[in-house]
Amino acid sequence: xxxxxxxxxxxxxxxxxxxxxxxxxxxxxxxxxxxxxxxxxxxxxxxxxxxxxxxxxxxxxxxxxxxxxxxxxxxxxxxxxxxxxxxxxxxxxxxxxxxxxxxxxxxxxxxxxxxxxxxxxxxxxxxxxxxxxxxxxxxxxxxxxxxxxxxxxxxxxxxxxxxxxxxxxxxxxxxxxxxxxxxxxxxxxxxxxxxxxxxxxxxxxxxxxxxxxxxxxxxxxxxxxxxxxxxxxxxxxxxxxxxxxxxxxxxxxxxxxxxxxxxxxxxxxxxxxxxxxxxxxxxxxxxxxxxxxxxxxxxxxxxxxxxxxxxxxxxxxxxxxxxxxxxxxxxxxxxxxxxxxx
Amino acid sequence: xxxxxxxxxxxxxxxxxxxxxxxxxxxxxxxxxxxxxxxxxxxxxxxxxxxxxxxxxxxxxxxxxxxxxxxxxxxxxxxxxxxxxxxxxxxxxxxxxxxxxxxxxxxxxxxxxxxxxxxxxxxxxxxxxxxxxxxxxxxxxxxxxxxxxxxxxxxxxxxxxxxxxxxxxxxxxxxxxxxxxxxxxxxxxxxxxxxxxxxxxxxxxxxxxxxxxxxxxxxxxxxxxxxxxxxxxxxxxxxxxxxxxxxxxxxxxxxxxxxxxxxxxxxxxxxxxxxxxxxxxxxxxxxxxxxxxxxxxxxxxxxxxxxxxxxxxxxxxxxxxxxxxxxxxxxxxxxxxxxxxx
DNA sequence: GGCGGGTAGGAGAACGTTATCAGAGTCCTG
DNA sequence: CAGGACTCTGATAACGTTCTCCTACCCGCC
Numbered sequence: 001x002x003x004x005x006x007x008x009x010x011x012x013x014x015x016x017x018x019x020x021x022x023x024x025x026x027x028x029x030x031x032x033x034x035x036x037x038x039x040x041x042x043x044x045x046x047x048x049x050x051x052x053x054x055x056x057x058x059x060x061x062x063x064x065x066x067x068x069x070x071x072x073x074x075x076x077x078x079x080x081x082x083x084x085x086x087x088x089x090x091x092x093x094x095x096x097x098x099x100x101x102x103x104x105x106x107x108x109x110x111x112x113x114x115x116x117x118x119x120x121x122x123x124x125x126x127x128x129x130x131x132x133x134x135x136x137x138x139x140x141x142x143x144x145x146x147x148x149x150x151x152x153x154x155x156x157x158x159x160x161x162x163x164x165x166x167x168x169x170x171x172x173x174x175x176x177x178x179x180x181x182x183x184x185x186x187x188x189x190x191x192x193x194x195x196x197x198x199x200x201x202x203x204x205x206x207x208x209x210x211x212x213x214x215x216x217x218x219x220x221x222x223x224x225x226x227x228x229x230x231x232x233x234x235x236x237x238x239x240x241x242x243x244x245x246x247x248x249x250x251x252x253x254x255x256x257x258x259x260x261x262x263x264x265x266x267x268x269x270x271x272x273x274x275x276x277x278x279x280x281x282x283x284x285x286x287x288x289x290x291x292x293x294x295x296x297x298x299x300x301x302x303x304x305x306x307x308x309x310x311x312x313x314x315x316x317x318x319x320x321x322x323x324x325x326x327x328x329x330x331x332x333x334x335x336x337x338x339x340x341x342x
Numbered sequence: 343x344x345x346x347x348x349x350x351x352x353x354x355x356x357x358x359x360x361x362x363x364x365x366x367x368x369x370x371x372x373x374x375x376x377x378x379x380x381x382x383x384x385x386x387x388x389x390x391x392x393x394x395x396x397x398x399x400x401x402x403x404x405x406x407x408x409x410x411x412x413x414x415x416x417x418x419x420x421x422x423x424x425x426x427x428x429x430x431x432x433x434x435x436x437x438x439x440x441x442x443x444x445x446x447x448x449x450x451x452x453x454x455x456x457x458x459x460x461x462x463x464x465x466x467x468x469x470x471x472x473x474x475x476x477x478x479x480x481x482x483x484x485x486x487x488x489x490x491x492x493x494x495x496x497x498x499x500x501x502x503x504x505x506x507x508x509x510x511x512x513x514x515x516x517x518x519x520x521x522x523x524x525x526x527x528x529x530x531x532x533x534x535x536x537x538x539x540x541x542x543x544x545x546x547x548x549x550x551x552x553x554x555x556x557x558x559x560x561x562x563x564x565x566x567x568x569x570x571x572x573x574x575x576x577x578x579x580x581x582x583x584x585x586x587x588x589x590x591x592x593x594x595x596x597x598x599x600x601x602x603x604x605x606x607x608x609x610x611x612x613x614x615x616x617x618x619x620x621x622x623x624x625x626x627x628x629x630x631x632x633x634x635x636x637x638x639x640x641x642x643x644x645x646x647x648x649x650x651x652x653x654x655x656x657x658x659x660x661x662x663x664x665x666x667x668x669x670x671x672x673x674x675x676x677x678x679x680x681x682x683x684x
Numbered sequence: 685g686g687c688g689g690g691t692a693g694g695a696g697a698a699c700g701t702t703a704t705c706a707g708a709g710t711c712c713t714g
Numbered sequence: 715c716a717g718g719a720c721t722c723t724g725a726t727a728a729c730g731t732t733c734t735c736c737t738a739c740c741c742g743c744c
Contacts, residue, residue, distance in 0.1 A: 001457075001478050003700055014724040019702065026703090027722050044475060049455040051700035054729045061393065063436070068421070070635070075417040077411070082438055091452055093403070094436040096424055113343075114403075132385060137343050142505075168498050221618060253622040276563060277617070280595040282624035293412070325476040329602055345730055356694045363734065368733090369692050393730035396699045 011039040016021050022047065030203045062303065063111035065095040065104065066145075072173040073273055074122070074244055074290045077144060088304055090117070099188065099219075101126030108134065110321025120296075122146050126189060138331070140306035144299040146189035147317075154306070155317045156299040160190055160272075163288040163322035164197030164242065167270040170286070171330055172205050172241045176268060180213040180231050180238035182224060182248055191219070194244045194272060200282035210236045217248050224251025231267075232259055240268035240330060246275050253281070273302040282329035290322045344385040353381040364389065395457070402677035403455035404645065405461040407437040408487075415588055415634045416464070416616055419486060423462050430646055432459070441530065441561075443468030450476065460645045462638075464488050467529060482648035486641040488531035489659075497659045498641040498650070502532055502614075505664035506584065507541030507628040508521065509612040510629070513672055514584045516549050518610060522555040522580035524566060524571050524590055533561070536586045536614060551580045559590050560571025566593025573609075574601055582610035582672060588617050595623070624670035633662055 008018035013032055021036035022045075024068030029034075039045075040156065053059040064081055066074040082092055095107040101124055108130045111119060118140040128148050133155060135141055143155040171179050180196045195214070202209050210233045217223035224243060228251070231238055243249045248340065249271035253263075261267050265285060271278070274289035283312040298318055305311040350360035355374055362368040381387075395401040401546070406418040406423055424434055435458065437449035443466055450472045453461060460482040465473065470490050472566070477483055479663075485497040513521050523540045526533030544551050551618060554576045559565030566585065570593070573580055585591045592605035593615035595605075603609050605625060616631035640643075642661055647653040 004702095005700075015431050015701085016703090016724055017722085017728090020723090023702075029722060032722080044477075044479075046451065046454045048457060048700050049598075049727090050392055050401065052702075053392050054396060054700075054731095055702045057729080066434075069411065070414075070421040072412075072414055072419050074415070075412050075414070078436070079412040079438060082411070082436065089434045089438070091456065093432070093433045094406075094420070096421060109388065112388045114433065115390060115392050119579070136388075137388075187470060238717090247618075250618050257622060271652065275619070276592050277619045277623075280592060280599055281619075281622060347730075357731090358695075358733085359693055362693085363733075369690090371692060374692080391731050394732075395700090396701095396730075397732050399699080 001048075002045050004045070005048065006043055007036060007039045007045050010043060011035040013243040032087040039209055056279070058088050058117050059115050061114065061116045062090050062092045062115040062300075063095065063107075063114075063121075064092045064112070065097050065107050065119065065121040065123075067097055067122060067124065068101045069094060069096050069246060072275060073191065073290075074145075074291030077122070077296035077299075080168050080293040080298075081144075081170065081291075081300040082296075084297040085197060086299025086305060090304075099122060101187075103314055105130055112137070112139070118142070118307055120144055120299045120303060121150050123151075123189075125189070134315035141298045142303045142306070144295055148189075151152075151310060152315050153314050154299075154301065154302045156320070156322050157294050157317065158192035158290040158322050160322075161197035161200065163272065163290065164194050164244075165201045165323070165326070166324040167242050167272070167286075167288050168325065169205070170324055171242070171268060171270060172201075172207070174240075174268070174330060176240040176330075177207055177239040178210070178213070178236065178240070179207070180215070180241040182215050182217055182227055182231075182241055182243045182252055184217060184219045184244045184248075186216060188219070191244065210234075212236075213238055218246070219245045219248060221247045221251040221254075224248030224253075225255045229254040229259065232261065238267070240264075240270070244269045245270065246273035249273070249285070249287075253285075263329050264331035270324075270330055274325050278325070279327065281329070285329045286327045287325050288322045291320055343390075343597075344387050346387070346389070348385055349378060349381045349387050353377040354384060369644070383498055400459050400462075401457050402432050402458065404432050404436045404642075405437065405449075405456075405463075407449050407453070407461065407463040407465075409439055409441045409464060409466065411436060411438050413589060414617060415632075416487075417466070418634030418636045419638035419641075422484075422635040422640075423642040424638075426639040426642025427646060439466060441466040441527075442486040446558060447472055454479070454481070460484070460649055461677070462486055462641045462645060465490050465493075467531070482645055484641045484645045485647075486637055490531075494639075494657050496644045496657050498637050498644065498660065498662070500632040500662050500664050501533035501636065502664075503539035503542065505614065505632065505666070506536050507543045508626075508664070508666040509584050509614070509630050510540055510543040510668055511547070511584075512668065513584070513610060513612060514543075514549070516582075516672060518582040518672075520552070520555070520578065520580040520582070522557070522583040523548070524557050524559055524569055524573075524583055524585040524594055526559060526561045526586045526590075528558060530561070533558075533586065534678075552576075554578075555580055561587045561590060563589045563593040563596075566595075567597045568589045568593070570594040570597035571601065574603065580609075582612070584613065585613045585642075588615035590614065591629075592626070594625075605671050606673035610665075612672055616665030616667050620667070621669065623671070625671050627671045628669045629667050630664045631667050632664045637662060644667050 002288045008015045097104040122145045141153040147155040183195040215227040271287040274287040278285040350357045391573045425675045439446040464487045483495040489497040525537040557569040612630040616629040620627040
């Protein structure tokens, strides 16, 4: 790989002159510029960004740490981030931490050693100290989707409680009284928020939450599949369930289908995260839609503003209001006994 | 951010001694090592990977260029790559080229300037020259999902033709004679391969391909939605359609649903790419399953072997055999007139 | 007591770029 | 024609590591 030294030699000028011609700064005569550009072309010269970072102190690289890129929600977030920062010439290094604090710690060390200019992270919790250390060293951080209790970094979130409230109130409005939740892990911000949104809404409506109506899963498909069966076996069985994320919704719907439970007659279902396949289900799935792509794009934008120092005030929090997309997976509940066949 | 110079000063030793103690090479007395490690800890020292890359000539970074990370298939591929290379200490920079040669060219320049050690790419075509240039400069390249005609780089592919053949033959076996295809762009490898798999299978079965039975979409949901209507309006309307990728399948199913077309009675459907939501559809979707994650993981592994020089032979091509997952979206075709209501 | 081998530690070069500085030439102006 | 302003150029110092030398010490052995 040719260096600027090779280019300079071939053009018959000094390294400094070549650097000026290629970099477009300082004074360069037209003749010199011409010679240098021609030499660079001939040698297929590509400047070494590593060496440039060395002296500039910036890498034009951003770290992105999410739990799992294979989850469509995070895939959209990542895509949003990238689109937002691409124009400014930033590349992103992608890290899947799987909500594992150990893995997250490793990745934090990696991006730190790589001297990324900024970081977008969906923190699992447990690495608050490392994040603070990174911030102290001057790296800008934006949290997305999840946030840590007292980390003084920008955050872009969905109003989880409001989303859940809209979903549960919708069920109540339809006449449901026995409503269960297939929740996420309590140790995760989104798991907690959505569970508490559910509990608060039930409380406000004066509805009891019976034993077994709260099933804590791990946000993965298999746990939705396994846990949905628990609802069916209950003596006071819910007539409706809220499912706290997209993957568990797939698992739960599969479980219900295999058990031959009709939706919404025997069990109404609302999911969190509106996926593009939700409308093609039978019945089409009612879901709380959160704008993953926009969360990412906004996080990217906030980060850019920090990097450009066009904003240097106190940490900002942007909260997106989710939208309940009503379809047909939650009708009125059964009046009595086993369902009527239509 | 402290440098090794700061650590050395604090420990009261030379930079060279500190480097040895931290890097674990050469001779270091226990006392010195102790002092250095303690100083590093106290200063929260994180070695500068940029500077290290500078002298080592390797960046421990890999480029990954796919068309769209928001497409679940590519999201899995990316995830597979990352999992495969994580253990070896490589980070990946993710690029979404959107099948746009211009964008792809920009990203290729970026990863080249960043001096990535290797590249996994799903090439759109059109940047063959840039790829060759990159290879000539010593960067290892592995193609995934798609390949360029005569690029001497490793490739990890799905046997698209075999997958399509299995799908179409399945339809034929069920009695379908009029089979259409909602194909991808001809300019893309996968678009071509899948279309030709369809044409070859029809030809081999002695079945005609009538006007309008081949609709060329762009692999996105909207095009599936729009184009599926064309099939419905045909005078010789197909009784079955094969849809060439996951996103178009969603669009097409939505279009069919809105048009009130019953599946499989009025229109049988097989899709390419088995998604986790396929089983929860009504009827569950028959689909050609290709192992996205494994494609990625294998591509990552091949790349690692190139980088470690544990393999330095001629370019290898790994072809995964897709699997037809038969569910219920393609029953026997209608004998006559409008379908029977059940 | 000289010598070789093992151990320890420091000085300084290198990686490829950008930035600073000084030197020199040209042109205009009073 | 002196002086300044502007233009162009090249030498060289950084950036933070790693790595190659070189020196020095200690120990055991002939």
